[in-house]
């Protein structure tokens with residue numbers, strides 16, 4: 001009896017984390033994969049062993065890394081072995097392949113850091129472990145082992161737009177206002193603890209995806225708050241949408257109060273510290289909560305300061321100054337709560353994405369280049385006087 005009650009108490013003491021904390025977002029998984037062994041041949045009749053099965057990763061929109069992890073945690077994923085050649089069946093059947101369904105945006109690394117490839121499209125396939133060849137005359141009719149690897153699947157969300165902002169700035173509120181996603185929204189910082197993706201739907205059925213990330217705070221580069229951990233998910237977005245709270249941000253009384261302009265500059269700095277390349281992406285600034293009193297006045301001040309930011313920045317504390325200042329394509333004041341200016345923002349986002357796509361599309365070639373190429377071809381192959 002005593003034993004029972006003690007065990008009961010001991011079990012009770014272990015506190016389980018809250019449900020939403022237990023449901024962790026997983027963006028990297030390590031797996032042990034093994035291609036199948038080739039079947040043995042039959043020297044007497046020249047029989048061929050079957051080839052061992054291969055392991056593939058296949059891109060699926062609906063797949064997620066969590067399912068893979070739950071299924072294969074601490075296990076070796078093995079493909080089927082090739083069939084041996086027999087007197088009654090001279091050519092052995094190949095082993096069964098294994099197809100791992102992985103979400104889009106996954107990059108696959110080998111244990112030595114080599115990139116095996118990445119999967120960005122639906123049904124795109126990549127071999128991660130090849131099966132061994134079956135026994136033939138060349139290998140003395142002995143089947144070979146398949147490849148064995150430790151691989152790492154690393155997920156970076158693929159979205160057109162990435163939302164970056166301090167906690168509580170209203171990123172999730174904007175996602176809710178602009179798309180049909182239903183993110184958690186609350187008046188305390190770090191409500192969002194894992195990335196969410198939503199789709200903006202336009203009247204002409206055009207769709208643009210947008211990713212809401214956990215809030216970033218100053219010192220994220222030294223792992224304060226949720227740190228830089230989630231910033232990798234904006235690496236693959238085409239456009240950054242900065243969200244700033246018109247009232248600024250203060251984590252707690254221990255920390256200094258940052259104004260709206262300072263939060264924008266701090267976001268700039270944190271992105272720069274994570275990866276300077278991010279500053280080359282086109283960026284749009286949305287200043288949120290313009291429904292609050294006196295917000296309009298502050299907003300015009302912020303806009304004014306951003307116009308001659310190179311002067312204004314000199315008056316700011318040195319520790320928050322970035323090396324390079326990001327240039328916003330557009331600056332817009334919105335209220336995610338009341339839904340004001342959301343439609344304008346939607347149009348701006350679309351326009352900027354299209355402009356950007358045109359600039360970077362390799363299929364769109366300048367007419368003069370085509371003309372030059374065609375002339376060269378005619379010169380080479382056209383009628384010639386000999």
Ligand SMILES: Nc1nc2c(ncn2[C@@H]2O[C@H](COP(=O)(O)OP(=O)(O)OP(=O)(O)O)[C@@H](O)[C@H]2O)c(=O)[nH]1
Pocket residue numbers: 165166167168169170171172173174184185186187188189190191192193213214215216288289290291292334335336337338
């Ligand atoms: N007055 C006003 N409040 C807003 C507006 N947008 C968001 N809020 C409020 O701001 C708080 C934070 O909103 P969230 O959308 O959760 O902010 P977030 O940026 O996603 O925050 P984290 O997920 O914690 O990083 C909530 O209480 C919202 O109701 C707005 O336009 N006006």
Ligand SMILES: [Mg+2]
Pocket residue numbers: 171172173183184185191192
């Ligand atoms: Mg949020």
